[in-house]
Amino acid sequence: MYIRDAVLGFIEINEKERKIIDLYEFQRLRYVKQLALTYYVYPGALHSRFEHSLGVMELASRIFDRLCVKRKKILRCNFLQIGLSIKEAKQILRLSALLHDVGHLPFSHVGEEVLPEGVKHEHVTIEIIKYLKPILDKTFFEGITEVIINILSKEEIVKNLTILKRIISGSLDADRMDYLLRDSIYCGVEYGRYDWQRIIDCLDIIESESGGYDLCIEHGGIHALESMILARFYMFAQVYCHKTRKIYDYYLSHVMREWYNLFVKNLIDITRYNDISVLNFIENTVREGNNHLYEFAHRIKFRKQHSVIFETSDFCDLPQLINAKKVFDTLQEEFSDYEFILRETRGKIHNFLVRESQKRENVGEKFYVLRNNRPYILTDESLIIRNIPKNFLNTRIYVAYKDKKYERMKESEIRKLIKKAEEIRRSFDNGKKI
Numbered sequence: 001m002y003i004r005d006a007v008l009g010f011i012e013i014n015e016k017e018r019k020i021i022d023l024y025e026f027q028r029l030r031y032v033k034q035l036a037l038t039y040y041v042y043p044g045a046l047h048s049r050f051e052h053s054l055g056v057m058e059l060a061s062r063i064f065d066r067l068c069v070k071r072k073k074i075l076r077c078n079f080l081q082i083g084l085s086i087k088e089a090k091q092i093l094r095l096s097a098l099l100h101d102v103g104h105l106p107f108s109h110v111g112e113e114v115l116p117e118g119v120k121h122e123h124v125t126i127e128i129i130k131y132l133k134p135i136l137d138k139t140f141f142e143g144i145t146e147v148i149i150n151i152l153s154k155e156e157i158v159k160n161l162t163i164l165k166r167i168i169s170g171s172l173d174a175d176r177m178d179y180l181l182r183d184s185i186y187c188g189v190e191y192g193r194y195d196w197q198r199i200i201d202c203l204d205i206i207e208s209e210s211g212g213y214d215l216c217i218e219h220g221g222i223h224a225l226e227s228m229i230l231a232r233f234y235m236f237a238q239v240y241c242h243k244t245r246k247i248y249d250y251y252l253s254h255v256m257r258e259w260y261n262l263f264v265k266n267l268i269d270i271t272r273y274n275d276i277s278v279l280n281f282i283e284n285t286v287r288e289g290n291n292h293l294y295e296f297a298h299r300i301k302f303r304k305q306h307s308v309i310f311e312t313s314d315f316c317d318l319p320q321l322i323n324a325k326k327v328f329d330t331l332q333e334e335f336s337d338y339e340f341i342l343r344e345t346r347g348k349i350h351n352f353l354v355r356e357s358q359k360r361e362n363v364g365e366k367f368y369v370l371r372n373n374r375p376y377i378l379t380d381e382s383l384i385i386r387n388i389p390k391n392f393l394n395t396r397i398y399v400a401y402k403d404k405k406y407e408r409m410k411e412s413e414i415r416k417l418i419k420k421a422e423e424i425r426r427s428f429d430n431g432k433k434i
Contacts, residue, residue, distance in 0.1 A: 031274035042187035059174035159211030191234035198224040216368040306398035310421040347392040
C-alpha cells in the first residue's frame with residue numbers, strides 16, 4: 001500500500017504495518033495537531049502527529065537503506081549478534097519510528113505541560129506500546145515490543161540497537177528532519193527548508209564509545225547539516241516561539257490542566273482524547289461561563305490575546321532575564337489598570353559537543369565528521385555550528401486591560417507601554433531605577 005505524503009511523496013507500507021496504522025490508538029493522531037494553536041498565526045499549520053509519524057518512518061527507512069548501501073556487512077554482523085536479520089532490524093526501526101509519538105496528548109507539547117512532574121510524552125508512548133504488546137508481538141514476532149521499548153525509552157540501550165536509536169532520536173535524526181520540513185511547508189515559510197537528501201546521502205556509521213554504532217556524516221555533508229541547524233534556529237524564532245503562538249500556549253495549558261484532572265485517570269486514558277476533546281471542553285467552558293477557566297477559554301475561542309510590549313533577544317543571558325523580571329515588577333506597580341504576564345520561552349537548537357579548549361569541554365553529544373576516512377568532532381570542523389548558541393531563550397511581557405478583559409488594546413496605549421518598558425529596562429541597565 002502507498003500513502004501519498006505532501007512532503008516526502010509516496011510512503012510505502014506493508015500489510016502488517018497497515019494493521020498498526022489502523023489501530024484506534026494510532027488513528028487518534030489524525031486529530032492531534034503537530035503545532036497546537038500555531039494555526040492562529042499560520043493558518044496552514046493544521047497538520048497532525050499522524051502524518052509526521054508516517055514521515056519519520058519513511059525518513060528512517062531511507063537513512064537505513066543508505067547505510068546498508070555503504071556498510072551492509074558491518075550492520076548485518078552487528079544485528080546477527082542479537083539474532084536479528086537486516087530485514088528484521090529495518091522492520092523494528094520502521095515500527096519504532098511509526099509509534100514514537102503515539103503518546104502525545106492533545107495539542108502535542110502544550111498538553112505535555114499538564115502531565116505529572118517528571119513525566120513526558122515519551123513515558124506515555126512507552127505505556128501505550130506496552131498496552132499494545134499482544135497485538136504487536138502477534139502481528140510481527142514475539143519480543144518485538146521489548147525491542148521497540150528499548151529503542152524509544154531513556155533506559156540503557158542494547159549496544160547493537162544503538163544505531164537504530166540514533167536514527168530516530170539524536171542530534172541528527174529522522175524526527176527532526178521530518179518536522180522541520182513538514183512544519184515549514186504547512187506554515188508556508190521557508191525557514192525550515194534544507195537539503196535533506198544530501199544529508200541522507202552523506203550519512204555513515206562509526207563505532208560508538210559505549211559499544212555498537214553511532215551515526216556520523218561525511219565531510220561533504222557538513223554544509224547541508226549546517227543549513228539544518230540554522231533552519232532549526234529560524235523555526236524556533238519565527239514559528240515555534242512566535243509571540244502569539246506562545247501566549248495561546250499559556251491559555252491552553254491552564255485549560256488543559258483542569259481538563260486533565262477531570263478526565264484522565266491514568267496514562268492509557270490519554271488514548272481516549274484528542275484536540276477535539278479539548279476544544280469541546282473549551283466550548284462548554286465558554287458557554288457555561290463564570291468559572292476560573294472562563295477567561296482563558298474565551299480568549300482561545302474568540303482570539304482575544306494579550307499584546308507584547310517587551311521582549312529580550314533570542315539568546316538572552318541571566319542579566320537580561322533579571323532585568324526583564326524587574327521591568328515586569330515595575331510595570332505592575334505603576335500601571336494597576338493593566339494585567340501583565342511574564343513568559344519565558346526555551347528551546348534546544350542543538351546538542352553537539354563544543355570543545356572550548358584542550359582542557360575543558362561543554363556537555364554535549366560527540367558527533368563525528370569523516371574526512372579522509374578519519375573521524376573529527378563536528379564542531380571542530382564547522383565554525384557555524386560551533387558558534388551558534390545551543391539554547392534558544394527569550395522573555396516577553398504581555399499586557400491586556402484588567403477590567404475590559406476582552407477589548408483589543410488601543411495602539412496608542414500599547415506604544416506608550418512599549419516606550420515605558422524600554423525606559424525602565426535602560427534604567428536598570430544603567431544600575432538605577434527611574
